Amino acid sequence: MSLLSALFIQIIFFLIVLDRIIYLCSFATGKLIFYIFNLILFTYSVTKYAWHLEHSQNAAGLALRAIFLAKVVSLALQAIQIRHGIPHKSTLYRQFLTSKVSQINYLCYRLYRALPFLYELRCVLDWSCTTTSLTMYDWLKVTLGFFSSIFFCQVLHCSNTNFF
Numbered sequence: 001m002s003l004l005s006a007l008f009i010q011i012i013f014f015l016i017v018l019d020r021i022i023y024l025c026s027f028a029t030g031k032l033i034f035y036i037f038n039l040i041l042f043t044y045s046v047t048k049y050a051w052h053l054e055h056s057q058n059a060a061g062l063a064l065r066a067i068f069l070a071k072v073v074s075l076a077l078q079a080i081q082i083r084h085g086i087p088h089k090s091t092l093y094r095q096f097l098t099s100k101v102s103q104i105n106y107l108c109y110r111l112y113r114a115l116p117f118l119y120e121l122r123c124v125l126d127w128s129c130t131t132t133s134l135t136m137y138d139w140l141k142v143t144l145g146f147f148s149s150i151f152f153c154q155v156l157h158c159s160n161t162n163f164f
Contacts, residue, residue, distance in 0.1 A: 017125065019078075024129035026086050035078050042071055098151040106155050119144075 015038065022030045046068055097109040113119050120140075127139040134142065 017121075020122070020125045021129060023086060024126065028082070028086050031078075031086060032082055035075070035082060038078075039075060042075070046071075095147060095151075098147065101151070101154045101158050109151065113148075 019031075019034060019038075022034055046064065049064065095109075097105050097112060099105075123140055123143050124136070126143070127134070127136055132139065
């Protein structure tokens with residue numbers, strides 16, 4: 001992996017973390033500024049990279065289109081979030097995938113938990129942006145242990161009673 005690729009991965013990781021921190025702090029103006037900055041930065045970098053592609057680089061062009069499509073979907077979801085407003089702090093830490101019991105939510109939650117370090121990163125960011133008396137270990141125990149167990153028990157109950 002080249003040095004430039006490593007730098008891009010670090011920048012993308014930093015932007016994801018920054019977006020989550022802005023969301024957890026319920027900073028709507030900051031979210032709007034971040035969105036505009038992200039839109040300009042991404043559009044500039046993709047167009048600059050695409051202009052330098054040669055016709056023989058089909059794989060790079062396909063990868064660029066896939067990344068561009070994923071980022072467009074992400075920016076569209078962020079625009080919807082800005083339009084409807086950032087939720088109140090009492091509902092920020094609610095798990096979207098565990099709010100309703102269904103097979104789709106169960107499969108998506110399992111996939112989300114299977115991705116390495118994604119759930120743990122979210123827990124660390126939630127803990128660091130929350131005023132709590134829990135230690136990091138206790139916070140992980142509550143989110144990883146209790147909430148996940150309750151959701152899995154609800155899924156098991158619904159599957160046994162055929163409510164899916």
